[in-house]
Amino acid sequence: MKLISTHTHADFDGIASMIAAQKIHTDAHLLLPSHVSPDVQQYLALNRDAFSYYEEKDVNSDDIHTIILVDVNDVGRCSKVLQNASPTEVIVYDHHPQKTMVTGVQEQTGATVTILAEVIFEEEIALTEWERTLFALGLYSDTGSFTYGSTTIRDISVLHKLFEDGISLSVIQTYHGAVLNADQQQLLTELMQMAQTKHLHGINIAVSCMSSSTYVQNLGLIVENWLSLSTADVTIAIVEMNRAVFLVSRSQSERFNVQTLMESFDGGGHPSAAAATVKKTDRSSIFETVLHSLANYIDDAVTAKTFMSTPVKTVSSQMNMADVKATAIRFGHSGFPVVDDGQLVGMISVRDAHRATNHGFGHAPVKVYD
Numbered sequence: 423m424k425l426i427s428t429h430t431h432a433d434f435d436g437i438a439s440m441i442a443a444q445k446i447h448t449d450a451h452l453l454l455p456s457h458v459s460p461d462v463q464q465y466l467a468l469n470r471d472a473f474s475y476y477e478e479k480d481v482n483s484d485d486i487h488t489i490i491l492v493d494v495n496d497v498g499r500c501s502k503v504l505q506n507a508s509p510t511e512v513i514v515y516d517h518h519p520q521k522t523m524v525t526g527v528q529e530q531t532g533a534t535v536t537i538l539a540e541v542i543f544e545e546e547i548a549l550t551e552w553e554r555t556l557f558a559l560g561l562y563s564d565t566g567s568f569t570y571g572s573t574t575i576r577d578i579s580v581l582h583k584l585f586e587d588g589i590s591l592s593v594i595q596t597y598h599g600a601v602l603n604a605d606q607q608q609l610l611t612e613l614m615q616m617a618q619t620k621h622l623h624g625i626n627i628a629v630s631c632m633s634s635s636t637y638v639q640n641l642g643l644i645v646e647n648w649l650s651l652s653t654a655d656v657t658i659a660i661v662e663m664n665r666a667v668f669l670v671s672r673s674q675s676e677r678f679n680v681q682t683l684m685e686s687f688d689g690g691g692h693p694s695a696a697a698a699t700v701k702k703t704d705r706s707s708i709f710e711t712v713l714h715s716l717a718n719y720i721d722d723a724v725t726a727k728t729f730m731s732t733p734v735k736t737v738s739s740q741m742n743m744a745d746v747k748a749t750a751i752r753f754g755h756s757g758f759p760v761v762d763d764g765q766l767v768g769m770i771s772v773r774d775a776h777r778a779t780n781h782g783f784g785h786a787p788v789k790v791y792d
Contacts, residue, residue: 423485425476427453427504429494429690431699434597435533437462438560439492441473442538443515445547450490451476456501460639465559465597472552483507493534495520499690517564517572518681518690532577533564539580555589562598566646570694571676602647609638613648613659620713623720625675628654631709633662642697645670656680658712662705669698669708677721686715736761737770737788744784747775760788 426443428436432455440452452475458466478501486507491497495516497504514526517534527537535557542549549557561581565573568581602610617630628648638644641661649657655675661668669687671680672695679693687708689698700708737746737758746758750772760768774791778784 423481424450424488424490425453425481425486425504426450426490426492427500428455428492429499430455430457430501431697432458432462432493433560433563434459434462434465434556435535435560435564436493437466438556439515439534439538441553441556442535442542443490443492445542445549445553446538446545447490447513450488453478453481453501453504459642461563461597461643469552478503487511488513490515490526492516492538494518494690495528496690518692530572530574532568532570532573533561535560535564536574536577536580539584540576543580543583549587551588551590554584554587555593558584558589558594559597562594564692564695566695567598570692572692572694602644605636605638606640606644609634609641609661610644610647613644613661614652617652617654617657618713619654620716622717623677624723625656625678625720626654627656627658627678627716628652629658629660629709629712629716631660631705633705635663637664641668641670642672642695645672646695648672649674658683660705660709660712665701667700667703667705667708669700669712671696677723679719679721683712683715683719731755734759738762739767739787739789741788742785743775743778743788743791746770746788747772747779747784750775 426440428440444450444452454475454477456478481503483503483506486509488511489504489509490513492515494500495514495518514528515534515537516528517531517537519528519530529537531537539557558581561577565577568578612632613630616632617628620627641659645657645659649672656673656678658671669684669689671684673680680696681691681693684691684696684698687698687700689696691697735753735755735758737760739760739762757769757771759766760770770788770791778786778791
């Protein structure tokens with residue numbers, strides 16, 4: 423048996439990529455993950471007849487000879503029936519590149535469905551409007567409506583092709599960018615009220631830890647709303663409910679990769695959106711671990727020193743423009759700070775020096791121009 427599947431708690435990119443992979447591997451069957459995200463669950467409830475698939479209870483691990491993973495490269499994040507299998511071949515299509523010795527395509531794109539759709543377009547495989555719309559949903563959800571830093575021109579090009587061939591915008595509107603219900607709004611309020619904000623290396627990181635007596639769906643959507651409403655660059659929610667601790671994080675800073683943070687809790691995702699689920703661990707200890715490790719996930723800032731020359735070469739306001747031009751040619755600079763008595767009094771550019779000398783004002787002092 424050849425099976426196509428994705429990670430548990432599957433999102434729209436995972437489901438769309440499964441459908442796309444089957445268009446390429448027509449002899450493979452779909453294995454629906456044991457858990458899917460709430461919005462995907464709602465979608466599947468109305469579209470179960472649109473495609474055929476197996477559930478975990480329908481499959482025997484011993485019958486599996488080939489596994490095709492999409493939107494994930496670790497079978498440990500998939501259904502138990504796949505984890506217990508001993509396949510002769512594993513094929514991976516994923517947009518979280520890892521150095522793994524497997525067949526398939528692992529490339530840096532905003533969504534996995536982009537990689538598969540490109541193959542479909544190249545091979546001129548026909549798509550229905552339902553399939554095109556599902557692919558578009560995968561793109562919209564995994565790129566944050568094409569606002570995440572991981573979004574590439576390839577993602578946009580694929581959407582353009584899908585849109586050109588025909589998609590249902592009403593379906594996209596229904597399942598993407600949903601409005602929070604009352605329970606979600608209450609949880610959002612509590613997260614914001616209980617948040618601790620850390621300012622580390624120029625980045626504001628808000629972390630909130632709480633418990634909920636009831637299970638509130640779509641924590642990812644709640645945390646996205648929190649990020650948009652706050653002044654933080656990164657929001658991290660640690661919520662205990664249903665005897666598990668759910669970690670969800672969003673980042674709008676390219677310097678803070680929430681994917682690597684969530685991977686430390688055996689989770690995953692993208693640099694700007696990631697999650698993890700931890701069982702049999704106290705939320706308070708997770709909270710402390712997160713707080714004390716935040717600095718480890720911050721990339722160094724690009725500062726002026728990275729691009730500027732050092733030591734700094736300066737000129738005085740009394741230096742004439744011809745000398746400024748000659749100094750610029752000698753050191754290869756495009757401009758100089760103007761310093762008198764140890765105080766910065768202005769800036770002079772090489773362009774100004776060239777203009778002055780070309781017009782016969784090479785004798786004029788810098789102070790006339792800066």
